Amino acid sequence: MKKTTLINSDISYLLATLGHTDEITICDAGLPIPDAVSRIDLALTHGVPSFIDTVRVILTESQIEGVVMAEEFATVSPELYQALMTELEAEQARCNKTFNIQYVTHEQFKCRTHDSKAVIRTGECTPYANVIFQAGVVF
Numbered sequence: 001m002k003k004t005t006l007i008n009s010d011i012s013y014l015l016a017t018l019g020h021t022d023e024i025t026i027c028d029a030g031l032p033i034p035d036a037v038s039r040i041d042l043a044l045t046h047g048v049p050s051f052i053d054t055v056r057v058i059l060t061e062s063q064i065e066g067v068v069m070a071e072e073f074a075t076v077s078p079e080l081y082q083a084l085m086t087e088l089e090a091e092q093a094r095c096n097k098t099f100n101i102q103y104v105t106h107e108q109f110k111c112r113t114h115d116s117k118a119v120i121r122t123g124e125c126t127p128y129a130n131v132i133f134q135a136g137v138v139f
Contacts, residue, residue: 005060010040014118015062018135023068025116025132026054028124032110038118051124052083055131058120059091065136067099070106073128080126097136 006012033039042049074081
């Protein structure tokens with residue numbers, strides 16, 4: 001049995017098979033997921049699991065170098081946006097790397113999810129609680 005934080009086999013497989021610059025999306029319960037993109041549905045009920053808890057676990061298992069968010073996230077849901085920024089700042093300090101953070105419109109964000117290797121759906125019900133992580137390298 002694994003000793004690390006992540007025990008979800010689908011997400012473990014996804015992260016283990018990512019290459020440099022591959023993208024994954026972590027989303028709220030309402031984001032439309034393209035039919036052609038692999039869906040890992042974690043949503044159990046409203047708020048479970050939360051967006052930020054899912055982000056925390058993903059960050060323990062993967063190296064990222066880029067982040068994409070809808071520009072509306074910061075203004076419509078500032079508390080959760082700030083929680084995400086706090087997690088990203090802590091991760092940058094832990095791995096001694098700086099992430100490229102890109103903001104796009106929500107419509108552009110939804111289009112960008114078509115390029116994700118997978119979309120991980122949470123039970124989060126906070127508007128715009130969505131993020132795309134671009135895989136980095138550990139060296």
